[in-house]
Amino acid sequence: MSISADAGTGSGSGAPLPSSHGTWEPSPAGRWEDGFLSGNGRHGALVFGDPNDDRVIVTHHTLVRPNGGEHARPPELAAQLASLQDRLLAGDPTAAEEFTDGRPLQWVQPFHPAFQVRMRRPSDGERDYRRTVDFTTGVAEAHCAGWRSRVFVSRADDVIVQYVSSPGPALDITLDHRLPGAPDGLRVSDGAVLTPEGAVLTLSARYPGSDRAYTGVTLAVVTGGRTTLTPPGMRVAGAGPVLLLTRVERHTGEMDTVARAQALRELLPDGADPYGGLLERHLRLHRTAYTRTSLALGADDAERALPGSELLRRPESPALLERLFAAGRYHLLSAGGMLPPRLTGLWTGDWDTAWSGAFTTDANLNLQTASAVAAALPEVVEAHATLIHGQLPHWRDNARAVFGARGVVAPPHTDGESGHTYHFSREYPLHLWTAGADWLLKPLVDHDDARGKRDPRLAAVLAEVALFYEDFLTRTDEHGHLVVVPSYSPENRPANASWGAVNAAMDLSAARHALLTAAAYHPGPDADRWRALAGRLPPHRVNDDGALAEWAWPGLDDTYDHRHLSHLYGVWPLDEINPYDTPALAAAAHRALELRGAENDSAHGHLHHALVAARLRDGERVAHALGEVLEGDFFHTSLMSAHYPHRDVYNADAAHTLPALIVETLIQSTPDRLVLLPALPAGLLAGELLGVRTRFGAEVDLSWSPREARAVLRPTRTRSIDLRTPSGTRELSLRAGEDRVLTLGPRHTHGAAIPHIPPPMEGTPWQHAR
Secondary structure (H helix, E strand, O other): OOOOHHHOOOOOOOOOOOOOOEEEEOOOOOOHHHOEEEEOOOEEEEEOOOOOEEEEEEEEOOOEOOOOHHHOOOOOOHHHHHHHHHHHHOOOOOHHHHOOOOOOOOOOOOEOOOEEEEEEOOOOOOOOOEEEEEOOOOEEEEEEOOEEEEEEEOOOOOOEEEEEOOOOOEEEEEEEOOOOOOOOOOEEEEEEEEOOOEEEEEEEEEOOOOOEEEEEEEEEEEOOOEEEEEOOEEEEEOOOOEEEEEEEEEEEOOOOHHHHHHHHHOOOOOOOOHHHHHHHHHHHHHHHHHOOOEEEOOOOHHHHOOOHHHHOOOOOOHHHHHHHHHHHHHHHHHHOOOOOOEOOEOOOOOOOOHHHHOEEOOOHHHHHOOOOOOOOOHHHHHHHHHHHHHOHHHHHHHHHHHHOOOOOOOOOEEOOOOOOOOOOOOOOOHHHOOOHHHHHHHHHHHHHHHHOOOOHHHHHHHHHHHHHHHHHOOOEOOOOOEOOOOEOOOOOOOOOOOOOEOOEHHHHHHHHHHHHHHHHHOOOHHHHHHHHHHHOOOOOOEOOOOOEOOEOOOOOOOOOEOOOOHHHOOOOOOOOOOOOOOHHHHHHHHHHHHHOEOOOOOHHHHHHHHHHHHHOOOHHHHHHHHHHHHOOOOEOOOOOEEEEOOOEEEOOHHHHHHHHHHHHHHEEEEOOEEEEOOOOOOOOOOEEEEEEEOOOOEEEEEEEOOOOEEEEEEEOOOEEEEEEEOOEEEEEEEOOOOOEEEEEOOOOOOOOOOOEOOOOOOOOOOOOOO
């Protein structure tokens, strides 16, 4: 059945959106950072919702400005590697500073917006104004007396859909490239032509000094009234509803805009309600994905009904955490498609994006996608995989050029096009970082664990990572252990040496994990060789402060006040160091966490700290780090976040990472372990988390209160796992297709009671009390 044009977001009556699955504001966005967001993982839309000058900024994952990075290649340094290794092992603390080809720092191609679709109409006041975004539909809506506009980005048809049901007596529509930071040399051409539906608008922009360009095409479908051309746009007078369909494409040479307009025309569904038909097709994909997982914390309904700007002023409100969890999953889903989220997700209203709006792979990308497996967004995992598999030839170039090795080495930054390592400098010798491939492949391994099926593409890449380590790990220490040299711990340095050093803890953990994982995917002689190589790596070092050392090389002192926590990679996301199997190392890791400063208060630093704390069962430390973010004014009213406090620098790290943190405090899993309520902050007294996917192949629903907790497991595979809860530990046998209900006693009981585990359920799954 077709969805009617007036059924968009469920907010047409003017009432606040119910529950936490959306947000709203009582006024239009005054800054692009506050615009509500929609996206399908390819196109993005940033919506202001101004009734008199409605603007929708159009973005696309492929829009990166040529800056020379498109031609950059990794430095040819392999011939110098042996000399560098000799010097570092001999105790030269600055040797790596000369391991360069002398080039200046080169940023990757910066991400930028395309243009804004502007719709101007005569002002007639803004009585009863409200703008909303519904996370379950992806529709951003704004309305007031006599005017209503809706925008979504179709996941089914890859098109930005705008629908104005009450355009008023006159409506001027243009495509406007004038956005902050747009280069002066941008060569822009535009066009407008009348069509039987209404009109087609085009805008093409060619980058300065480049043969590359991008072109946007908008098909306007007008009901009734009179349509005229008002170059560079169009005017609609006395019309009924107006529907706009927009796509943008990056290209070389000229683009056939006639063919692109025809493609948009072919999207129009048959029948009297084209908007409803487009929305229906989109919802089959978007709503299905979004509703797989949800969080409720028993928030007060009055607080749930508040606008986001008001709720953000209540950092201790459960309603805020509910809404940020929902918004984080919504924005992550909306940003992940052809590629995973950038530093800015899929959105920006400014050409001068911080850090080029890149995919920063030494921390940010994996933090942002950390909830994708557990919080049931395989679409984001597939986007992550697409980025990796599309760049493997460049990863091979990196291994050969810098290290003279077979296999692959991942870059620290990428614009989505090039996977070459060329972004490095004296202070950031990122070309020395060898842990990147394991770090980036870890979410794909988790995804395979969760679904119980191994991707042959992943298996092949893991083998290439192992081949790199076979060639690279050739030096040994006095004890016969292999040495990782040169070694780099993003983005820190020893207190008494330079950035390029020896045996960074992250490099050790990554090499060990990569070799063992490759062996698990490739049983046989290769596996035996790789396991033996992993077994020759040195253990982690505990320093004089009792902390896990960031460098396991004697004489290298730790620098504690730093935003990155690369040395705790073995705790999160790996399972190498944990309180159950390696309690002594876990205690040292916890001490390292206690000593770690926040440096510049970056959001990713606080949330990374909290994720590690959750793995170490420290709910108090989780609460403190989360409080730093919630109380630090990190969120815009769009519920997209900033990199620094006081909404400084638009950045998706906090928004996208927060759902992962909430899941980790409540449910953790490995292929053979389930941990329930490992690090619940004291303020979360009661709640319900539904639809979490585990790495042993079961879906988990969890509800908890001060009195008890209850979980239902829906396994898809038959196996036994280690179950750990606040009230005890035991082995739990699961059978595929048979639900298990676990009832736990009071959360704060310190006895060793085993939770009550009834026999497998038959028939319908457990229904949650509401």
